[in-house]
Amino acid sequence: MDDRATCGPGPLDSLGPLGPPGAQREPGILRLGRQEFPAGRLLVMAIINRTPDSFYRPGITWHETAAMERVHTVVAEGADIVDIGGVPAKPGTEVTVDEESDRTIPFVEAVREAYPDLVISVDTWRHEVGRAACAAGADLLNDTWSGWDPKLAEVAAECGVGLVCSHTGGQHPRTRVFRRAYADVMADVLDRTLTLAQRAVQAGVDPSRILIDPAHDFGKNTWHSLEISRRLADMTATGWPVLVSVSNKDFVGETLGAGVDDRLAGTLAVTSVAAWLGARVFRAHHVEQTRQALDMVAAVKGDFRPARVLKGLV
Amino acid sequence: MHGPARGPAVIIRAALCPCPPLLARELTGRDPIVSGLREACAEAAARLVAADPDILIVVGPAPETAGWDSASRLDLSAFAPALGATLEASGTPGLPLSLGLGVLLLDQAGYSGPRFLQAVGEQEPVGRCTELGDKLAASAARAALLVMGDGSARRSPTAPGHLDERAAPFDARVERAIRAGDLAALAAVDATLARDLMATGRPAWQVLAGAMGAERPMTEILYADDPFGVAYLVADFEAAPNGAGQAGAS
Numbered sequence A: 001m002d003d004r005a006t007c008g009p010g011p012l013d014s015l016g017p018l019g020p021p022g023a024q025r026e027p028g029i030l031r032l033g034r035q036e037f038p039a040g041r042l043l044v045m046a047i048i049n050r051t052p053d054s055f056y057r058p059g060i061t062w063h064e065t066a067a068m069e070r071v072h073t074v075v076a077e078g079a080d081i082v083d084i085g086g087v088p089a090k091p092g093t094e095v096t097v098d099e100e101s102d103r104t105i106p107f108v109e110a111v112r113e114a115y116p117d118l119v120i121s122v123d124t125w126r127h128e129v130g131r132a133a134c135a136a137g138a139d140l141l142n143d144t145w146s147g148w149d150p151k152l153a154e155v156a157a158e159c160g161v162g163l164v165c166s167h168t169g170g171q172h173p174r175t176r177v178f179r180r181a182y183a184d185v186m187a188d189v190l191d192r193t194l195t196l197a198q199r200a201v202q203a204g205v206d207p208s209r210i211l212i213d214p215a216h217d218f219g220k221n222t223w224h225s226l227e228i229s230r231r232l233a234d235m236t237a238t239g240w241p242v243l244v245s246v247s248n249k250d251f252v253g254e255t256l257g258a259g260v261d262d263r264l265a266g267t268l269a270v271t272s273v274a275a276w277l278g279a280r281v282f283r284a285h286h287v288e289q290t291r292q293a294l295d296m297v298a299a300v301k302g303d304f305r306p307a308r309v310l311k312g313l314v
Numbered sequence B: 001m002h003g004p005a006r007g008p009a010v011i012i013r014a015a016l017c018p019c020p021p022l023l024a025r026e027l028t029g030r031d032p033i034v035s036g037l038r039e040a041c042a043e044a045a046a047r048l049v050a051a052d053p054d055i056l057i058v059v060g061p062a063p064e065t066a067g068w069d070s071a072s073r074l075d076l077s078a079f080a081p082a083l084g085a086t087l088e089a090s091g092t093p094g095l096p097l098s099l100g101l102g103v104l105l106l107d108q109a110g111y112s113g114p115r116f117l118q119a120v121g122e123q124e125p126v127g128r129c130t131e132l133g134d135k136l137a138a139s140a141a142r143a144a145l146l147v148m149g150d151g152s153a154r155r156s157p158t159a160p161g162h163l164d165e166r167a168a169p170f171d172a173r174v175e176r177a178i179r180a181g182d183l184a185a186l187a188a189v190d191a192t193l194a195r196d197l198m199a200t201g202r203p204a205w206q207v208l209a210g211a212m213g214a215e216r217p218m219t220e221i222l223y224a225d226d227p228f229g230v231a232y233l234v235a236d237f238e239a240a241p242n243g244a245g246q247a248g249a250s
Helices: A064-076 A097-114 A127-136 A151-159 A185-203 A222-230 A232-236 A250-256 A264-276 A287-301 B035-050 B097-108 B126-137 B167-179 B183-187 B191-196 B202-212
Strands: A030-032 A035-037 A043-049 A081-085 A119-123 A140-143 A162-166 A210-213 A243-245 A281-284 B011-017 B055-062 B066-068 B115-121 B143-148 B218-225 B232-238
Touching (some): A064 A097, A081 A140, A097 A127, A162 A185, A185 A210, A222 A250, A243 A264, A264 A281, A264 A287, B035 B218, B097 B115, B143 B202, B183 B202
Parallel strands (some): A043 A281, A243 A281, B011 B143, B055 B115, B055 B143
Antiparallel strands (some): A030 A035
């Protein structure tokens, strides 16, 4: 399948570091599904892979019963959003639209039936899958491949759901970064994500349902991912809610010299830095630990009441 | 130490409550904790208010003996800066912890009548304490007294002052005296031992002893426990009718 004829990053006008006029928004309420989240609320997006071959614990939720069991678990652990994906990010055997739909759509329906109010996100770049997912009950389209299929934003608008606007440096879906260089990676991230957000608004997506995501590791080497982590405040300053997806990723592994099963501490460290710098949604494999790290950061920021304070007060 | 003759039962009702910061709901986080203690304190304060006194006097230990502005409140931000300086607008200085929590209890009980706030110095000898109590009692025809003070903070290995084996019998003696309405026994509590045991309520107990005089009030213990290694005691004292006092059952 070559979708380059109709899809791809496309030409962008030079928009400057903060994107086009009007690309900023007032920080405030994020709406997802039936729910409204104020600015100080940090949200955990639990990863549910309906794939046999994703990079972290491949195949663990390939079967529907295992996937539903994981939904029950992550909800109990404090997940605010589940992110259901049917295609791994890495290169591999082609997953067609039909195959991706088969993997994700019935499962979205099942989760919606089990949890009427849970925010359901679907990780896809294809508008056909996005449309079917919305019909099945999805609330958010997580476009990890950065508007490769421009019709996805139109589907989000048409269905009244949210959209994640990400940055990949123009990578084709399911390809790995190869010798990518940026004059200023954060400027490129801002340019792309804000442009996509602006396009989504123009297409009719509710601005309060749009997130931006720098997309660590996508079209970026480890130095780039560290740089966008360090400068994440440049993104949060735009007022758009920022989603970060850092869980167990290679930039953590390369930084710490840690294998894929030994990246939790690094993941939580970057998660905490991102939370401190104002990110609001955190895509995660380890929901319980992420929830705890975020609650701790929120308490330090003064946005979260401690559970039980007795020390020195008895 | 007794002044000119005065009418009987000038302290018509008194209450004893502990004064840990955790009594302030804002300080303890999301989980409901010490609800039994808070309810007992609320009950004790409600009984004082229901007695309809001419004035309600709050007494509590503090570094120095002093009267405080009755419009003052506790500055919770001293314990939890995230709560913000709540007193800046009022322009009044923050009360010592014991008086501040006493005022909080009165506010929560809906009391809006006259009040007087009396700190008693932590180092005051017993004679000064009972004398102060006597003066307070004489200050109005029908006064009620809210006495704030804790027992030993050395009751267990996890207590603020670790374990001192003398703490349990010390607190038991205090509780027995209060249960029996034996205020003379409170006046006899040894100040040095109380200090050793971090029983910060000692001077306030002795003000109570001075204020309620020799008559045995009827008492009821509403709470007695040490969930965090500090002895918390909540008690209600009702003046004996016509001076014919006797200890009440608890």
